[in-house]
Amino acid sequence: xxxxxxxxxxxxxxxxxxxxxxxxxxxxxxxxxxxxxxxxxxxxxxxxxxxxxxxxxxxxxxxxxxxxxxxxxxxxxxxxxxxxxxxxxxxxxxxxxxxxxxxxxxxxxxxxxxxxxxxxxxxxxxxxxxxxxxxxxxxxxxxxxxxxxxxxxxxxxxxxxxxxxxxxxxxxxxxxxxxxxxxxxxxxxxxxxxxxxxxxxxxxxxxxxxxxxxxxxx
Amino acid sequence: xxxxxxxxxxxxxxxxxxxxxxxxxxxxxxxxxxxxxxxxxxxxxxxxxxxxxxxxxxxxxxxxxxxxxxxxxxxxxxxxxxxxxxxxxxxxxxxxxxxxxxxxxxxxxxxxxxxxxxxxxxxxxxxxxxxxxxxxxxxxxxxxxxxxxxxxxxxxxxxxxxxxxxxxxxxxxxxxxxxxxxxxxxxxxxxxxxxxxxxxxxxxxxxxxxxxxxxxx
Numbered sequence: 001x002x003x004x005x006x007x008x009x010x011x012x013x014x015x016x017x018x019x020x021x022x023x024x025x026x027x028x029x030x031x032x033x034x035x036x037x038x039x040x041x042x043x044x045x046x047x048x049x050x051x052x053x054x055x056x057x058x059x060x061x062x063x064x065x066x067x068x069x070x071x072x073x074x075x076x077x078x079x080x081x082x083x084x085x086x087x088x089x090x091x092x093x094x095x096x097x098x099x100x101x102x103x104x105x106x107x108x109x110x111x112x113x114x115x116x117x118x119x120x121x122x123x124x125x126x127x128x129x130x131x132x133x134x135x136x137x138x139x140x141x142x143x144x145x146x147x148x149x150x151x152x153x154x155x156x157x158x159x160x161x162x163x164x165x166x167x168x169x170x171x172x173x174x175x176x177x178x179x180x181x182x183x184x185x186x187x188x189x190x191x192x193x194x195x196x197x198x199x200x201x202x203x204x205x206x207x208x209x210x211x212x213x214x215x216x217x218x
Numbered sequence: 219x220x221x222x223x224x225x226x227x228x229x230x231x232x233x234x235x236x237x238x239x240x241x242x243x244x245x246x247x248x249x250x251x252x253x254x255x256x257x258x259x260x261x262x263x264x265x266x267x268x269x270x271x272x273x274x275x276x277x278x279x280x281x282x283x284x285x286x287x288x289x290x291x292x293x294x295x296x297x298x299x300x301x302x303x304x305x306x307x308x309x310x311x312x313x314x315x316x317x318x319x320x321x322x323x324x325x326x327x328x329x330x331x332x333x334x335x336x337x338x339x340x341x342x343x344x345x346x347x348x349x350x351x352x353x354x355x356x357x358x359x360x361x362x363x364x365x366x367x368x369x370x371x372x373x374x375x376x377x378x379x380x381x382x383x384x385x386x387x388x389x390x391x392x393x394x395x396x397x398x399x400x401x402x403x404x405x406x407x408x409x410x411x412x413x414x415x416x417x418x419x420x421x422x423x424x425x426x427x428x429x430x431x432x433x434x435x
Contacts, residue, residue, distance in 0.1 A: 027272040027309070028295035029288060052309075053352070078349040085349075097349045100271065101313030101356030108310035120359045121317060124390040126341075127351070157289075169289035169306060173272050176308040204308070 004163040005192065005213045009034070012186050012214040013042035016151055020044055023107065023149035023178040024051040024061070030171030032155040032188040034216050036060035039069075039153065046071050050107070050147055052100065052174065053077040054084030065093065074147070076100035097127065102144055104177060110146035111180030111209075117144055152182030154205070156213075159189035160196075163210025164203045172204055179209040188216045224418030226399035232367050234259040235414075236325060236397050240266055247271065247316065247357055249326035250294045252367040256325055267303075269321060271353040273312040276304025293353065316353065317360035324361035326354060328368050328393075330383045333409035333430040335393040337366060338385035351388075358389035370398035370427055377429035379403070379410060400424060403432070411435055 006012050016022075016039065025032065037060060039047075049070045054077065055061030062083040064070060072094040078084045087093035098106070099121045109117055118141035122128055132143040154175050157168035165187060167175050179185045192215045227235060229252050237259035240246060247269045248254050257277065260266050268277040270292040277292065278301035286297035300306075307315070315321060328339040337358055340351050358364055368378055379396065396403045401424055402414040413435045415424060425432050 028291050029272075054349075077352045088349075095349065097351055099351050099355035100309075100353040101317050101360070104309040104313045105317070119317065121356045121389075123359075125355065125387045127355075169287060169300070170270070170272050170274050170291055171289040172306050172308050173312075174309045177310045 001161075003161045004207070004210055005159075005161050005215065009038040009041070009214060012188075012212050013038045016042055016044045016184070018044050019046045020150040021048040021050065021148070023147070023152040023174075023182050024049060025152070025154050025174040025178045027052050027170070027173040029169065030155045030167060030173050030175055031060065032153045033060045035153040035186060035188050035214070036064050040064050040067055043069070045069050048072040048074065050074045050103075050149065050178075052103070054079065054082055056082050068092070072096065074098060074103070076103050099127070103147075104174065106144055106147040107174070107177045107181045109144075110148040111177060111182075114146060116146070118142065119144055147181065149178065149182035150184060152178040152185045154179050154185060154187045154210070156187050156189040156205070158191045158193050158198060159187055159210075159213045159215075160193050160198060160207070161213075162195055163187065163207030163213055164198050165189070165205040165207070165210065166198060166202060167204050176205040179205045185210045185212070187213045189213055190217060191215075224400075224416050224423075226370070227416060228399070230255060230259075232397055232399055235402070236365065236367060240323065242266065244322040245269060245275075245315075245320060247321050247324045247361065249324070249354070249357070251327040253325040253327060254292070254294060254296075256367075269312075269315060270298065271312055271316065271357070273307045273309055274298065274300065274304065275307065275315075276301045278302075278304065313353065313356050316356045319360060319362055321357075321361040323363050323365060324357045325365045325367055326358065326388075328366045328378070328388075329385050330378050330380050331366050331368070331393050331396050331405070332380050332383045333405070335391045335405040336383050337364070337388045337393050338383040339366075339388045341386040343385070354388050358392050363394045364392050365395045365397060366393050367397045370400040375427075377427070379428045379430045381430050400427065406433075408433060
């Protein structure tokens with residue numbers, strides 16, 4: 001019997017190695033906050049964190065950055081007045097700023113076996129400096145490479161024991177594509193349902209991408 | 219200074235002016251700042267579908283106090299609602315909407331726009347310590363048309379309508395129209411073409427507040 005539901009945070013985080021690339025879903029909504037704290041507790045270091053934005057002065061992203069466990073951040077948006085901005089300014093955090101759509105597409109490419117793609121986003125701007133570009137269909141485009149995670153931290157509204165997931169309202173955001181693009185996909189879910197309870201047409205992330213499911217009610 | 223014979227639009231006035239020009243049926247993304255408020259000025263019986271970059275198709279009216287959902291936010295992470303007929307998609311599809319030419323219109327704020335349609339809206343100086351690109355570069359290059367909403371001048375009276383942008387670019391050659399507190403200008407192969415001005419403002423007064431050379435329709 002396939003059963004991906006784990007009993008504890010320690011079990012959910014077991015085996016994450018130093019130097020891992022961790023994809024963290026969420027756009028305010030849909031952030032698996034407890035899993036971030038679980039990762040801090042687990043203690044893996046020298047992590048590369050991939051998420052939409054670098055957070056503020058508090059909250060899970062700021063908190064894990066403050067521990068020093070993360071050596072590189074890949075995201076679309078960092079405020080100067082944030083833990084991320086401060087650590088970058090102090091030379092303690094490597095930063096790769098990626099336009100948000102390019103970030104999402106690089107993750108989708110990572111999950112789909114696409115080895116590279118060209119996009120007009122960012123052409124002719126500061127982020128294009130020193131990068132490979134070419135004119136395609138009359139538009140200057142930048143060459144972009146996929147992003148894959150050793151680990152993905154995923155938030156769900158409902159999950160079954162196969163790891164089929166639903167995400168509520170705009171909490172879907174990066175969750176389905178990060179789940180496809182990572183080797184060890186760890187989910188925190190508000191609700192556990194019986195296999196077969198989720199309508200097949202209404203599953204947002206298929207369980208085949210998911211490895212571990214932790215029930216975090218409340 | 220002589221008595222001012224005209225009154226600039228306030229921020230909501232700029233938003234209302236933009237809303238007048240959005241026809242029924244368009245699929246529209248509104249950026250953070252003045253643009254976000256544009257939807258408040260589109261009458262409910264004119265069906266315009268608003269997109270939020272985080273995967274929302276069909277933003278509805280602002281939620282009543284106390285009935286916000288923590289799961290439903292816009293690009294500025296403010297609580298929103300979904301209108302009847304709306305849908306959710308994941309982030310790659312949401313930016314596929316932006317990058318794939320599916321949006322009839324995107325309205326962004328900006329620090330500067332050049333007469334060739336370049337937009338600068340993510341960094342305030344060449345060495346700005348913030349790194350706040352977000353979705354702006356994708357939206358700017360991907361929408362069928364890009365309009366900019368901004369104040370005509372900086373607080374110090376400096377120009378924002380430039381021959382060449384002085385701030386780091388968001389995208390090159392993409393702006394189609396600019397709405398300011400003083401005027402509406404199309405970006406044409408011959409530069410800025412003024413198509414509307416606030417009452418009482420003269421062409422000379424508008425040109426005096428603008429670095430780029432203006433033409434008038």
